[in-house]
Amino acid sequence: MVKLLINGEERQLDAAPDTPLLWAIRDELGMTGTKFGCGMALCGACTVHVDGIPTRSCVTAVEDVEGSAVTTIEAVSGKAAEAVQTAWEKLDVVQCGYCQSGQVMSAVALLSENSKPTDEDIDAAMSGNVCRCATYVRIRAAIHEAAKMMET
Amino acid sequence: MLAGLKDKTMVAAESPAETPRTNRRQFLKASAAVGAGLVIGVVLPQAGSKIAKAAAPTGAAAPVNPNAFVRIAPDNSVTVLIKHIEFGQGTYTGLSTLVAEELDADWSQMRAEHAPADATLYNNLHWGPVQGTGGSSSIANAYTQMRQAGAGARALLVMAAADLWGVPAGEITVSKGIVSHAGSNRSAPFGELAERAAQMEAPAEVALKDPADFTLIGKDVPRLDSRAKTRGEAIYTIDKTLPGMLTAVMARPPVFGATLTSFDDTAARAVPGVTDVVAVPQGVAVLAEGYWAAKNGRDALEIVWDETTGETRGSAEIMAEYKALADQPGDTARNDGAVEEALASADKVLEADYEFPFLAHAPMEPLDCVVQLGPDSCDVWTGSQIQTVDHGAATAISGLKPEQVRVHTLLAGGSFGRRATPNADMVSEAVSVAKAIDGRAPVKVIWTREDDIQGGKYRPMYFQRLRAGLDAEGNLVAWHHRIVGQSIVRNTPFAGGLIQNGIDKTSVEGADNLPYAIPNMAVDLHTTDVNVPVLWWRAVGSTHTAYSTEAFIDELAEAAGRDPVEFRMAMLKDHPRHAAVLKLATEKAGWGGPLPEGRSRGVAVHESFNSYVAQVAEISITDSGEIKVEKVVCAVDCGLAVNPDVVKAQMEGGIGYGLGAILHDAITLDGGRVEQSNFHDYVPLRINEMPEVEVHIVPSAEAPTGVGEPGTPPVGPAVANAVYAATGRRIRQLPMALHDLTGA
Numbered sequence: 102m103v104k105l106l107i108n109g110e111e112r113q114l115d116a117a118p119d120t121p122l123l124w125a126i127r128d129e130l131g132m133t134g135t136k137f138g139c140g141m142a143l144c145g146a147c148t149v150h151v152d153g154i155p156t157r158s159c160v161t162a163v164e165d166v167e168g169s170a171v172t173t174i175e176a177v178s179g180k181a182a183e184a185v186q187t188a189w190e191k192l193d194v195v196q197c198g199y200c201q202s203g204q205v206m207s208a209v210a211l212l213s214e215n216s217k218p219t220d221e222d223i224d225a226a227m228s229g230n231v232c233r234c235a236t237y238v239r240i241r242a243a244i245h246e247a248a249k250m251m252e253t
Numbered sequence: 254m255l256a257g258l259k260d261k262t263m264v265a266a267e268s269p270a271e272t273p274r275t276n277r278r279q280f281l282k283a284s285a286a287v288g289a290g291l292v293i294g295v296v297l298p299q300a301g302s303k304i305a306k307a308a309a310p311t312g313a314a315a316p317v318n319p320n321a322f323v324r325i326a327p328d329n330s331v332t333v334l335i336k337h338i339e340f341g342q343g344t345y346t347g348l349s350t351l352v353a354e355e356l357d358a359d360w361s362q363m364r365a366e367h368a369p370a371d372a373t374l375y376n377n378l379h380w381g382p383v384q385g386t387g388g389s390s391s392i393a394n395a396y397t398q399m400r401q402a403g404a405g406a407r408a409l410l411v412m413a414a415a416d417l418w419g420v421p422a423g424e425i426t427v428s429k430g431i432v433s434h435a436g437s438n439r440s441a442p443f444g445e446l447a448e449r450a451a452q453m454e455a456p457a458e459v460a461l462k463d464p465a466d467f468t469l470i471g472k473d474v475p476r477l478d479s480r481a482k483t484r485g486e487a488i489y490t491i492d493k494t495l496p497g498m499l500t501a502v503m504a505r506p507p508v509f510g511a512t513l514t515s516f517d518d519t520a521a522r523a524v525p526g527v528t529d530v531v532a533v534p535q536g537v538a539v540l541a542e543g544y545w546a547a548k549n550g551r552d553a554l555e556i557v558w559d560e561t562t563g564e565t566r567g568s569a570e571i572m573a574e575y576k577a578l579a580d581q582p583g584d585t586a587r588n589d590g591a592v593e594e595a596l597a598s599a600d601k602v603l604e605a606d607y608e609f610p611f612l613a614h615a616p617m618e619p620l621d622c623v624v625q626l627g628p629d630s631c632d633v634w635t636g637s638q639i640q641t642v643d644h645g646a647a648t649a650i651s652g653l654k655p656e657q658v659r660v661h662t663l664l665a666g667g668s669f670g671r672r673a674t675p676n677a678d679m680v681s682e683a684v685s686v687a688k689a690i691d692g693r694a695p696v697k698v699i700w701t702r703e704d705d706i707q708g709g710k711y712r713p714m715y716f717q718r719l720r721a722g723l724d725a726e727g728n729l730v731a732w733h734h735r736i737v738g739q740s741i742v743r744n745t746p747f748a749g750g751l752i753q754n755g756i757d758k759t760s761v762e763g764a765d766n767l768p769y770a771i772p773n774m775a776v777d778l779h780t781t782d783v784n785v786p787v788l789w790w791r792a793v794g795s796t797h798t799a800y801s802t803e804a805f806i807d808e809l810a811e812a813a814g815r816d817p818v819e820f821r822m823a824m825l826k827d828h829p830r831h832a833a834v835l836k837l838a839t840e841k842a843g844w845g846g847p848l849p850e851g852r853s854r855g856v857a858v859h860e861s862f863n864s865y866v867a868q869v870a871e872i873s874i875t876d877s878g879e880i881k882v883e884k885v886v887c888a889v890d891c892g893l894a895v896n897p898d899v900v901k902a903q904m905e906g907g908i909g910y911g912l913g914a915i916l917h918d919a920i921t922l923d924g925g926r927v928e929q930s931n932f933h934d935y936v937p938l939r940i941n942e943m944p945e946v947e948v949h950i951v952p953s954a955e956a957p958t959g960v961g962e963p964g965t966p967p968v969g970p971a972v973a974n975a976v977y978a979a980t981g982r983r984i985r986q987l988p989m990a991l992h993d994l995t996g997a
């Protein structure tokens with residue numbers, strides 16, 4: 102039995118303590134916005150926030166986040182999240198969309214920390230998130246756009 | 254992918270959408286011939302029709318369904334049933350735009366969802382009786398069809414309004430989702446008229462707009478799938494759940510062609526959550542309540558494989574065999590003039606060998622398929638790229654009647670060709686697993702990333718030898734191109750259409766139709782036998798032929814002492830669309846003009862799937878010898894650009910996808926075993942490597958052609974040519990990461 106604080110709710114899980122958070126979220130809690138891409142912290146599709154820190158849920162055991170606040174794409178909110186999602190839609194960033202939950206979570210974490218990221222900051226924060234559709238040009242543009250929106 | 258299907262080799266009957274200028278009467282006749290109920294792009298006015306039943310959400314008031322492609326609901330939403338899978342390339346948005354334009358709908362009321370699998374209604378008009386997506390054909394084949402569907406639905410709404418208001422239909426106008434009659438000052442939104450429209454008899458013919466009157470086609474309407482995909486709400490196959498569903502992870506043979514001898518599942522069954530371990534023709538499946546248990550169970554299996562029938566060679570051995578074959582003449586794909594004589598008398602002869610590795614598609618969503626099997630039904634949910642093939646496989650394996658099998662197409666997290674398998678591998682496997690547990694529970698098969706990278710269906714390896722001769726004036730007078738590699742379509746249902754005189758069109762496309770005016774020109778092909786499953790990979794043959802031909806042309810231009818652009822232009826007089834994109838891209842890139850310190854340029858032009866793309870790559874070499882692609886300027890001629898922003902996105906994505914492969918990627922075999930397994934050794938392009946991309950679209954009134962693939966082929970040779978300009982090194986063996994460019 103593992104206790105999780107996820108998206109503001111306490112949830113009891115009947116999962117082995119070493120179960121990756123990703124599969125607890127998807128299979129136990131039935132939230133499918135967080136995606137599986139590699140299972141080895143190589144692609145970022147499974148990115149969630151643990152106490153606000155972008156975290157690869159595929160290699161994070163549920164027992165390790167007991168007592169922390171986990172946020173998924175389903176509940177990410179606040180000024181940065183709003184700006185990121187609005188900018189993403191405005192620039193039509195998505196193609197297949199499969200990586201985009203992870204991209205959004207990483208971008209929100211970046212902008213929450215650094216409201217005016219440079220291209221280098223973006224490279225550093227986002228290079229763990231693979232997009233096989235290579236929507237990177239627009240991801241970069243949308244992060245700058247979101248930063249601009251947050252100024253106002 | 255599915256190149257060459259554009260050659261209409263599979264087309265059983267003349268398809269209306271291939272001749273956009275067909276008059277309306279011809280269209281009606283043509284479509285009536287396709288199948289019962291399929292009239293006017295395809296009006297099915299009865300609410301009780303097959304499609305209405307299939308498409309109406311259960312429980313809700315049945316929305317009116319004026320035809321097979323358009324559903325108008327009382328809430329004014331217009332849902333377009335999309336016959337081509339949406340996996341990023343924009344079919345939801347593009348096909349809906351075509352309907353909305355002729356329907357005079359407001360873009361905000363448009364919705365899209367996948368059509369059910371039904372080849373009689375939803376076949377690809379370029380492929381005859383097959384429903385499927387590929388060869389960058391979605392917009393191209395459906396352009397007229399979807400407009401006609403929109404126009405047909407509009408006509409029904411107008412007739413309904415005329416009937417309701419007792420006014421002549423000719424006085425009624427439609428704009429932005431509102432039907433109006435100025436004379437009586439009446440108007441109504443679509444939803445109010447929808448039910449009555451469904452009772453109307455379909456008009457005998459519908460008029461299509463003059464393109465000058467387009468308000469949506471050619472404009473950047475926003476994507477219909479942006480919001481859901483930005484908020485984690487889009488449902489892919491991996492997200493599909495059914496009550497009581499089990500997840501399966503498979504153990505597949507460690508070398509291609511090996512078979513199962515025996516297995517011990519004691520440890521697998523001991524994993525908490527594991528419910529079943531079953532052998533199926535494709536391997537051994539471990540089923541569990543959830544992925545993690547299934548995967549742990551799979552990893553705990555002890556399996557003995559019989560590898561005697563498996564592939565045992567390594568990539569180096571295979572390439573050496575290919576190279577030896579290249580000394581012998583192959584099967585002729587093209588032969589103009591007298592190449593050998595011309596080479597013998599040429600002033601200068603150049604020869605170059607190119608080597609291309611296997612490539613995995615590695616779509617972001619791992620392969621997956623959900624199956625619910627009952628005694629007299631089989632439902633399949635998957636990112637189906639060739640619904641007709643997937644349906645056929647599910648029918649054969651389940652042993653049910655075709656009408657008892659339903660394929661539900663879901664959004665796919667990319668494909669790049671991988672989900673278009675002629676043997677329906679994902680679906681076959683999942684139905685086999687469901688059958689092995691007697692349909693006791695719905696089953697979702699998920700491939701791990703390792704399963705995907707090591708699972709075959711690669712872009713084939715190729716060896717190519719090019720020889721060419723220049724005359725004393727620096728004109729290209731002879732060209733010989735030999736290609737050695739596996740056939741993609743051999744032994745598949747597509748062979749009949751795509752292999753002609755022993756030549757698999759997908760092996761030579763981009764080479765046998767080289768546009769340059771060269772008086773003596775030959776292309777030949779050795780088709781090899783290797784026990785590695787291969788498949789079309791974004792742009793298929795052009796992924797390697799564009800590289801070899803455009804890199805070699807660059808060498809020849811240099812040997813001739815001519816500018817690479819001028820050299821090409823002089824040979825493109827009969828190919829104005831190639832010439833126009835080359836001109837546009839080079840002008841916009843400032844070809845020949847000054848460059849920032851440390852940068853070099855290279856150019857390439859290539860046509861695939863009837864779209865023409867030229868790219869200028871600007872690169873630098875880092876101190877550690879890495880290639881940094883700084884910028885790509887791209888010009889594309891895809892006929893009329895239905896949605897210019899989606900065209901741009903596909904060029905950006907195609908460039909990024911191609912660039913990742915040529916810089917980093919190879920699937921290599923050692924003793925028949927794949928050496929790569931995940932994104933650490935099959936390295937995807939990441940944001941820090943993505944160049945700035947500038948896309949210019951050639952204004953055109955020609956019929957639209959595809960953009961999903963054609964952006965990919967030119968980037969490799971454009972970068973290769975820029976690398977030469979920077980370093981003096983010709984990279985003829987891919988990926989580029991194999992070459993040490995430090996100090997070059």
Ligand code: FES
Pocket residue numbers: 136137138139140141142143144145146147148157158159160
């Ligand atoms: S699935 Fe977690 S990083 Fe790829």
Ligand code: FES
Pocket residue numbers: 195196197198199200201231232233234235236341617666667
């Ligand atoms: S949008 Fe397809 S992987 Fe990123």
